[in-house]
Amino acid sequence: MSDRSGIFAGDNPFVIAQTWLDDATETEINDPNAIALASVDADGLPNVRMVLLKEIEQGATPADGAFVFYTNYGSTKGQEIALAGKAAFVMHWKSLRRQVRVRGLCERVEGPQADAYFASRSLKSRLGAWASHQSQPLSSRGALMAEVAKVTAQHGPSPKRPPFWGGIRITPLEIEFWADGAFRLHDRFVWRRLSAQSDWQIQRLNP
Structure with missing residues (x-):
């Protein structure tokens, strides 16, 4: 598409996304990899929260690629994504x-x-993953810290990844690149594509 030049140029959307993220790493003050992740519950009511994107996977062709973040599978987002199999x-x-x-289809990593x-995370973050029953009611901050102390004693200085914690890969069916324009x-x-x-x-859209 001749109209698509400059920051939009390229034949692989995952490469473009990675380039934009790399650019943002040089300019954003905090968390350039933060994403607002949307899921829906069993009634179709949307939920949105901020999480950190940890990887933009790139394959051998422009059709191969995905976006990966990590979470507690028992959390609200984990359960909603497991139910719908989709997220944005x-x-x-x-x-x-x-x-x-x-927007795309989801699978576990x-x-x-x-x-x-998981092993690359700080020790306190790894222990926190074990201690937190994410999205469940919590009686007090003290109760959470007591659980941290408990799992520290149980798992020691090198805790393995919890079975309820891991990645979610979003394989996109739609990716939109947007840049601010005057006025x-x-x-x-x-x-866009019909399947993975x-x-x-590729289409240009009205602003």
Whole structure:
């Protein structure tokens, strides 16, 4: 598409997304990899929360790739995503005046990949993952700290990844790249496909 140049240029949306994230890493004050993650409950009521994107996977072709974050599978988002098998998110960078929107299909990331990421986290974060019954009622901060002390005694200085904690991979069916334009005449390009195995179709959208 000749109209698609500059920051929108390229034939692989995952490469473009990674380039934009790399640019944001140089300009955003905090958490350039923060995403607003949306899921729906059994009644179709949406839920949105901020999480950290940990990897943009890139394959051999522009059709291969995904976005990965990690969570407690028993959390509200974990249960909702397991039920629906779908999720969406947006990354927005004020410093760049850009955003990326993604909608797609979800699957768990477990085994060596999840183990390696868990091992890379700080010890306190790993123990916190064991201690927190995420999204469940908590009587007090003291009760949480007591649980941290308990799991520290149980798991020691090198805790393994909890069986209820791991990654979620979002394989996109739609990716939109948005950049701010003067007088709200923004630039928007959307990549769409019917399935994870289909070729991408690219369109410019009205702002």
